[in-house]
Every structure is written in structure tokens, then in C-alpha cells.
Amino acid sequence: MATSIASSPDAHALSVVKSGADIHDHSSLVPQTISVMSNSFVDHRSTIWNDLLSSQVALFAEAEFQHLENLPGWKEAHSVADIGCGNGDYIAHVANTFPEKSYVGFDTSDKLVSIARQKFDQDDIIFHCMDIQDASPHSLFDCAILRFVVQHLQNPLDFFGSLRKLIHPNGFVVIIEPNLEASSSTPELKNFNALIKAYEALAKNLGSTRAKLKDHNGLHQLIGNSWQISNVEQIHSTHCREGWNKTGVAQILNGWVNIIEASQYLAWDYSSLRMEIEDWLNSSGQQIDIALNATTLRAANH
Numbered sequence: 014m015a016t017s018i019a020s021s022p023d024a025h026a027l028s029v030v031k032s033g034a035d036i037h038d039h040s041s042l043v044p045q046t047i048s049v050m051s052n053s054f055v056d057h058r059s060t061i062w063n064d065l066l067s068s069q070v071a072l073f074a075e076a077e078f079q080h081l082e083n084l085p086g087w088k089e090a091h092s093v094a095d096i097g098c099g100n101g102d103y104i105a106h107v108a109n110t111f112p113e114k115s116y117v118g119f120d121t122s123d124k125l126v127s128i129a130r131q132k133f134d135q136d137d138i139i140f141h142c143m144d145i146q147d148a149s150p151h152s153l154f155d156c157a158i159l160r161f162v163v164q165h166l167q168n169p170l171d172f173f174g175s176l177r178k179l180i181h182p183n184g185f186v187v188i189i190e191p192n193l194e195a196s197s198s199t200p201e202l203k204n205f206n207a208l209i210k211a212y213e214a215l216a217k218n219l220g221s222t223r224a225k226l227k228d229h230n231g232l233h234q235l236i237g238n239s240w241q242i243s244n245v246e247q248i249h250s251t252h253c254r255e256g257w258n259k260t261g262v263a264q265i266l267n268g269w270v271n272i273i274e275a276s277q278y279l280a281w282d283y284s285s286l287r288m289e290i291e292d293w294l295n296s297s298g299q300q301i302d303i304a305l306n307a308t309t310l311r312a313a314n315h
């Protein structure tokens with residue numbers, strides 16, 4: 014049964030309710046997926062996730078916010094949902110940078126939502142531990158952000174059908190996903206790149222959501238007929254040794270290794286991988302460029 018946000022302890026989330034529901038139903042598609050995102054996985058490893066998510070925000074936010082600022086409709090958007098908000102770092106950073114909006118974070122992991130509530134006890138952000146597929150209010154938000162979430166969805170068509178109900182008909186969705194093929198390191202992190210390649214190949218073989226994000230057609234299959242892709246841009250977050258946030262770069266590289274290792278999908282020599290990262294961080298002249306794909310969706314009939 015659907016859970017109403019109004020009946021949750023955070024009923025004041027309804028202050029951003031707007032009228033005009035638009036219901037689209039989709040038959041479900043359940044692809045075999047490679048996902049490390051089941052609730053128990055996230056909950057049992059919430060410390061690893063918390064560290065990784067925080068460092069990804071610290072490093073990428075500046076480049077991402079430039080993109081948001083220039084996105085048509087962003088300035089006018091009053092109510093923003095961060096779906097799969099994790100530990101809340103991202104939405105809190107967005108709220109501090111764009112304070113004129115109201116924000117609601119949703120995540121299915123109780124552990125990450127309690128971390129988010131503890132870290133960001135502020136009036137302009139509300140956190141719900143909830144799958145949006147169980148949320149009942151319609152047309153609630155002008156904008157939804159899905160950052161590093163779509164790659165993990167188990168049932169994307171149902172998810173995007175539910176999302177359509179949650180977003181105002183003139184609203185939009187911003188999907189941000191890493192594009193590791195367009196990312197690079199100098200000197201090259203060979204062992205690390207080999208791990209990422211193997212992980213991507215495994216995802217592809219399993220027909221995962223992650224693999225489908227790579228191209229326009231693949232993304233279309235995930236979002237269904239109620240959405241259309243209105244814009245795709247690549248964002249680059251580049252860090253070189255001179256003046257870089259070394260701890261942040263180290264946390265991200267090691268964080269990705271930790272998550273892949275903990276997923277137990279790939280047998281690998283993880284200690285030599287960590288040594289490669291350590292040596293790379295301590296040598297000279299390094300540069301790392303992490304590419305993200307930012308895709309905007311709008312309702313198909315608008």
C-alpha cells in the first residue's frame with residue numbers, strides 16, 4: 014500500500030504540494046542487474062558509503078553546480094527532491110548554494126537517512142526513509158535530482174513511472190552518473206582502470222541498468238514513455254597535484270575499490286591495487302579527470 018508523506022512525521026513536506034496529478038502506468042521490467050545497492054548492503058556498509066559519498070560531493074560539487082545553475086528551469090524551481098539522497102551531503106550542499114528553494118531527500122536506507130538527519134538538522138531540508146514508489150502525493154516537486162542512483166535501480170521502468178507522478182507536469186529530472194570511459198588519470202592508474210573495465214564488462218554481460226546508461230537508446234529503455242531526454246551534457250571534474258584535495262582524491266579512488274571489493278563481484282588482488290593508488294598519490298605530476306554525464310528529462314507530453 015502507498016505510504017503518504019502527509020502521514021509521516023515530516024508532514025510539513027506538504028508545504029510544497031502543488032495541484033495537477035498526472036498518472037502514467039507502466040508494465041514492469043525486471044532486468045538482471047549488477048547492483049550493490051540492496052538495503053542490507055548499504056546498511057551494513059554505511060560507514061564505507063558515508064565516506065565515499067562525502068568525498069564525491071567535496072570533489073565534484075563545484076563542477077556540478079555550474080551545470081545546475083545554467084540548466085533551464087533550475088532558477089525557477091521552488092521545490093527540489095533528491096531521490097536516493099544517501100547521507101544527505103549532496104542535497105545539503107545544494108541547499109547551501111541555492112538557499113531560495115525547499116528540499117526533500119528520499120532514501121531507502123535507514124542507516125544513511127539517520128546519518129543525514131544527524132548531520133543536517135536544518136529547516137530547509139527534510140529527509141524521508143522511503144522508496145518513492147511508495148509515496149502517494151502527486152506533482153509535488155518542480156525538480157528531482159537522481160545522482161549516482163539510476164545505475165543501481167532494480168526496476169527502472171516502475172521507478173520512473175512513480176517519479177512521473179511525483180513531479181509537476183512542467184517539472185524536470187536531473188540524472189547525474191559517472192562516465193568512467195570518458196574519465197582519465199595521468200600517469201595512468203593501470204590496475205585501477207583494469208578493475209573498472211572488468212566491473213563495467215560484468216555489468217554489461219548481466220544486462221544491468223548501469224550498462225544501459227551508456228547510450229541514448231539504453232537510457233530510453235530505462236525511463237519508459239512518460240519521460241523524454243531533453244539534454245545530455247558531460248561535466249568534468251579535474252584535479253591536478255598543484256593545489257589538489259589529495260585526501261578527497263584518495264578517498265574516492267579507495268572508496269570505489271572498497272565498494273567493488275565489498276560487493277564480492279570480482280576476485281582481484283585488491284592490496285596491489287591499493288598500493289598502486291598510494292604510489293600514484295605520492296608521485297609527481299598527477300592529474301585526474303572524472304567525467305559525469307548530466308541528463309535532463311522532461312515529461313513526454315510537455
Ligand SMILES: C[S@@+](CC[C@H](N)C(=O)[O-])C[C@H]1O[C@@H](n2cnc3c(N)ncnc32)[C@H](O)[C@@H]1O
Nearest residue numbers: 066097098099103120121122144145160161162
Ligand atoms: C550511490 S548512492 C548516491 C547517494 C547520493 N545521491 C549522492 O550522490 O551522494 C545511491 C543511493 O540510492 C539509494 N536508493 C537506491 N534505490 C532507491 C530507491 N528506489 N528509492 C530511494 N533511494 C534509493 C540507495 O540507498 C543509496 O543511498
